[in-house]
Structure formats: C-alpha cells, structure tokens
Amino acid sequence: MDGKLFYLMGPSGSGKDSLIEAAREPLRALNCEVMRRVITRSAESVGEDAIGVTPEEFDRRQRAGAFSLAWQANGLSYGITKEMDEWLRSGRHVLVNGSRANLRQAMELYPTLVPILLTVKDEVLRKRLLKRGRETPEQIDARLARNALFKDRRSSDSPVHQIDNSADLAVAVAALLEWVQLNAGPDRT
Template sequence: MNIALIVGASGTGKDTLLRTAGHYFASNHRIVFLKRYITRPPDIHETNYFLDPGAFEHLLAGNFFISHWQAHGHRYGVARDHLRQVPSGGLGLVSISRTAIADFETHYPRAVTIQVQADPDTLGKRLRVRGREEPDKIDNRLARARLPVAARNLILFDNSRPLSRTGPAFISLLESLLDRSAPPRRPET
C-alpha cells in the first residue's frame, strides 16, 4: 500500500483533479479516495464528513485521527482507520494541509506528496471568480502559495492549463504511482 498526499493552495484545482480521477478510477478497487472530517459542511465540489467542533474534539481526544490540522477557521482530520481501506498493493489518496505531511510520512515512509500548483495569474483569477474571499485575503493566499513544501517524496504538478489537458496528465501520474504500489510479479516458469 502507498499513500499519495495531495497538497496545494486554495484555487489550484485539487478538488477538481480528485473528482476527475475519482470518475476515471471508479471501478478500480486498488485506488481509494480517502475522505476528511471537517468542522464545516462540504460544498458541492468535495465529499467530506461534517463534524461539529465538539464532536471533532471528542474524536481527537480518542486518538481517532492519524493527522489533524486547522485552516481558515475550521478543523480537518483524517481517520486512522480509513487508511485500512487501502488494499495491499493499492494507492490511497487524500487532500491535506502541507502542515500534516510529516504525520503521514512518519507512518508511511513511502508516502508521496503531490503539490498541485497554478501560475500566479491563473490562481488569482480562479480565486476572484470563486468569490469566497475579499481581495486582501486573496493576496494572502497568493503569498502562501509561493511557500515551499517540505516533503520527502515531492512531485510538482502544474494545473495552470485547462482540465482537458491536466486531467489526463493527473490520471497518468496516479496510474504510475499505482504501478509502483503493486507487488512485484513473479517470473513465469
């Protein structure tokens, strides 16, 4: 089993890429898209488990999460038990904060981190079109997007182009990681 950690600034298109890959790999049981627990209801672009802050704290106290973090006023976590859904020779994918990478690398030394990026102009346009943040918050997000990501096995993925081009490239990347996760074949005799 291997884990691919998907990180990147808001607006880089992580959820869109994951949704595209989810459709493509829907019948492939070797690849598992892990859900997060979040203290806000998921929007139409993501499928996560909603928890109120009290329930989140209760699970946190019970060591339920392999990793947890806080971002934009909300708590996020990934259940320890959910990683058991990934079969031997399979690949688990989860979108996380860059601050949580070390938690996964501690337990999964072969974890791969895919940093989804977009050029600053594209990222700025996406954030403005999305309409969730005020201009000063968009500037803060753009500055944060330039910060380096610390990971042992880091793959940079440029998602600046249209999804018609980046979607297939992302799927190809995941297929290569899935191939690396497969147990070695025995030679035929």
Template sequence: MRQGRLYYVMGPWGAGKDSVIEWARVNGPSYDVAYAHRYVTPSLESLGGNHVALTPVEFDLRERRGLFALTWQAHGLRCGLGKEIEHWLRQGVDVLVNGSRGAFPSAQARFNDMVPVLITASRESIVSRMLSSGPEAAEQIDQRLARHDSYVVPEKTVTIVNEGNLPEAGMSLLKAIRNHSA
C-alpha cells in the same frame, strides 16, 4: 500481501486541487485506489470534493477517541483524515488523500512510503480563482499568495500544473498514481 501506498495531494487554495482530485475519481480507470474522505468542520456547502462535514462537537469526539490518522487546521477549517486509511493501506490498497501543505511534515513522518503530489497553477490563475470565490476571498489574497510564493516543494514531489484544462490535470494525477503504484 504488499502494503498500499499513500498519495498525499496538496496545493494552494485556487490551484483547483479539489476539482482535479474529483475529476480523477469520477473519470479515471479503475486502479486499486481508494479516494479517502476528508472530514471537515465547520460545514461549508461550497467546499466541494470528497468531504464529510462534521459539527465541531463530532470532530472533537473523533479527535479525542483517536479516530483520525491526521488532523490540521487551515483557513478557518479543521480537517482530518480518518484512521480507516491505515486499514486500507495494510490491506494493500493504495489511498489518495486531499491533504494540506502545512500538515505535510506530520503526514510524511507518519506514512514514510507516501508519494507527495503538489497541484499548483500560475499566480494569475490562482488570483482569478480566488476572486471568483467571493468578496471574503479578496481580503485573503495577499496572505495566501505570500504563502504560495514562499512554499518550498519537498523532494520527490510530483508536481501537476492546473492551468484550466481539467482533464489534462486529472490525467496527470492518474498517471502519477499509475507510475508510482507498487
């Protein structure tokens, strides 16, 4: 049986990463791909996407017991990918995860045959989306744009530019999966 392949999707806040992943999950053809949940704490109603909210106590317990394949912190959230993805990969199932640019080196070290996918957008689109997220986002725009501008895209990364045409960006993600499927 072949090993499954991990699709590690990452991108800056405001690029529409969650929306693109969700569009592909709901509208895409039935490839042999499992869309992994991302476990997060604290719970954010506005987070959207394929997330499972945990209390800090639940997150700590899972982390102590080794129930995460990967964890990271970003923007005040603690995030984790469950160990179930390792089982799915061993069973030959391709797995798509909603990752983090900051956690990419750890993911790459752990999953050597993964396909990195960067969802991005123009600075203008990112700023517009950040501003629409509320007043707390306005305080963080400069910091997040600086991180966006300085990010060095890893080699062999599939880049998808999401400039507002969600079906087009979603189809690009599905095409990347199809083109890299073993």
C-alpha cells in the same frame, strides 16, 4: 502496509476538488480510493465529497482516536479517518486531499507516502479565488503571499511531484493518473 498513500496538496483555489472528482473513477480502476475528509465547516464541503462536523464533534472524534491524520489550517480542522489505514493494509492505494503545512507529519507517519503538489499560475489562482467569492481581495493577496513563501521554502531536490492545473483540467487528470500508475506498483486486486 501494502497500499501506497498519495498525498495531494496545493493552495486553495488550485482545483484539488475538481481534480479529485474528475479522477475518482479512473483512480478506482487503478485500485486507488479517494478518502473523504472530515472538516469543521460544512460549507467547505461544497464541491468536495467531505463530512462536515462541528468543532466540538471534531474534537470528540480526535480524542477518541478516529483519525489517522488531523491538522488545522485557515481556522478549520481537517481529519482523515482510520479507514485509510484499513484500505492501505488490504493493499488498496489511497489518495488524500492533504495540507502542505501537514506534509512533514504525514511523511513521518507514512514514510512511503507519495507527495503531489497541485500548482497553478498566480494570475489564474487569483481569478479563481475572486470568482469563488469566499474571501476579500486582501485575504486573497495574503493567500498568494503564503503560496509564494511555500514555493521559496521548497528545495530544488524536493521529492514532491508537481502537477500544473493552470489550463485544461483533463491535462492535470492525465498527469495525476500517470503518476499514480508509476508509483503504485503492480495491481493487487
């Protein structure tokens, strides 16, 4: 494939949707498209440009081979459609909102994938999750504990690029655009 796949991941509440939305147009200028996810909960698409479907519809699409990548997380199903492969073959770069738990599978399918981890300080993440109001304080504590486990599992020589989104969103957007530019190679438009 001629295009590069950028795989953005991070804990819930880290600001992935905000980062993607703020970077969408500048990414297009770098020949990089943002993939829409198919998700089995329409409420999840609030704040995200996603396609909400029922679990039955998701299963039907998955059995029909509609997804390049698919995974389950937090009781939901997520899919990235085959359109991604068409874009990559045509030389366009693609950014996906992925999952830390699915990174290994994604890297096996796309060996040149560029993994990007959006991080946020725990105290900032806790405040964002509380403000969002989707989870109880106990569920938030469980999320923070899972996040700590993920940090502990990663080795210091991990190929994952980290972007801190604890402060001003513009700083994270600039870091993302710089990383895409550095890894995308020459523009093929």
